[in-house]
Amino acid sequence: MVLAVLVMACDQRAPRQLALPAAPVDAPTAADAGVTVVHIEDAGPGFQRLAPPEQGDWQALHPEPGQTVAEFVRDRPHQLSRTRRTLYLMFVSGQPRDATPKLTVLASFVRAFFGLPVKLLPATSLKALGLRAPSPARLAAKRLRRRLAAKIPVDAAALLALTDVDLTSDSVGSVFGEASARLRVGVASVARLHLGFYVYGAPSNKKVVLRRSLTLLAHEIGHLLGIEHCTAYRCVMNGVASLRELDNLPAHVCPHDLRKLVLTSEFDERARYRRLAAFYVQHGLNHEAIWADARGRVDDPTGPVGPARP
Ligand SMILES: [Zn+2]
Numbered sequence: 476m477v478l479a480v481l482v483m484a485c486d487q488r489a490p491r492q493l494a495l496p497a498a499p500v501d502a503p504t505a506a507d508a509g510v511t512v513v514h515i516e517d518a519g520p521g522f523q524r525l526a527p528p529e530q531g532d533w534q535a536l537h538p539e540p541g542q543t544v545a546e547f548v549r550d551r552p553h554q555l556s557r558t559r560r561t562l563y564l565m566f567v568s569g570q571p572r573d574a575t576p577k578l579t580v581l582a583s584f585v586r587a588f589f590g591l592p593v594k595l596l597p598a599t600s601l602k603a604l605g606l607r608a609p610s611p612a613r614l615a616a617k618r619l620r621r622r623l624a625a626k627i628p629v630d631a632a633a634l635l636a637l638t639d640v641d642l643t644s645d646s647v648g649s650v651f652g653e654a655s656a657r658l659r660v661g662v663a664s665v666a667r668l669h670l671g672f673y674v675y676g677a678p679s680n681k682k683v684v685l686r687r688s689l690t691l692l693a694h695e696i697g698h699l700l701g702i703e704h705c706t707a708y709r710c711v712m713n714g715v716a717s718l719r720e721l722d723n724l725p726a727h728v729c730p731h732d733l734r735k736l737v738l739t740s741e742f743d744e745r746a747r748y749r750r751l752a753a754f755y756v757q758h759g760l761n762h763e764a765i766w767a768d769a770r771g772r773v774d775d776p777t778g779p780v781g782p783a784r785p
């Protein structure tokens with residue numbers, strides 16, 4: 476049985492042990508079938524507390540305490556500086572499927588979301604990295620991260636590599652992504668974002684794959700900047716144990732995690748929401764566009780902030 480989880484591979488301070496999800500998730504979701512997924516954005520421009528987990532959800536399988544802003548400030552493994560604040564993105568391995576978003580599109584989202592400079596590195600192959608994916612193409616995420624750590628530019632806040640190779644983790648099996656804040660390197664796989672992964676030859680819905688790619692990138696880069704899984708609100712930093720949970724993630728961060736981003740990047744919250752709304756409009760993500768636009772018009776775009784624990 477193939478299982479997929481979205482993992483923050485913690486750095487060596489506290490290796491996180493992750494149990495296998497209880498439910499099989501190697502199946503397309505309602506979004507793949509063309510059913511409109513109702514997102515949190517439909518509920519208006521506010522934030523919603525995270526409901527108790529259902530069976531098979533990440534928080535049911537891996538109960539986590541969450542992370543306050545004070546804990547983030549205390550524990551973050553590295554702080555950005557004027558000379559080290561660029562996020563790097565790159566592709567690793569073969570030819571991505573047609574529906575995979577272009578890296579330039581993803582870069583403009585990441586730039587808007589994190590308020591940091593984003594640069595692209597040239598695509599490279601597993602072979603060029605001295606790696607070989609067995610057949611069917613699956614690769615240990617840790618091996619890929621280690622090879623990429625040698626490539627991180629001196630001005631990088633972090634490097635995130637996207638690959639079409641399915642990734643695995645020592646402790647959990649298959650993963651959507653894995654990131655080490657300490658090493659500043661993360662990897663994310665787009666393999667399971669495509670319907671064709673589950674149904675041979677089936678075409679992907681481009682918009683579905685785009686939305687999944689955006690939430691996956693926001694989540695993993697959030698980890699790279701030191702943000703841990705969110706347990707207080709529905710938030711893009713919620714732990715994810717299945718494709719269904721990935722589809723249900725809101726595309727935004729909660730008030731706590733927005734404060735962490737402001738502390739990291741020192742952006743203007745309203746300007747950030749405007750940039751995100753413009754991006755979503757351009758790419759037809761209407762729910763997210765309406766939410767971001769409305770959020771950018773409230774008096775206190777960062778709050779109000781409730782308790783950081785469930
Ligand atoms: Zn995670």
Ligand SMILES: [Zn+2]
Pocket residue numbers: 705706707708709710711712713728729730731732
């Ligand atoms: Zn959050």
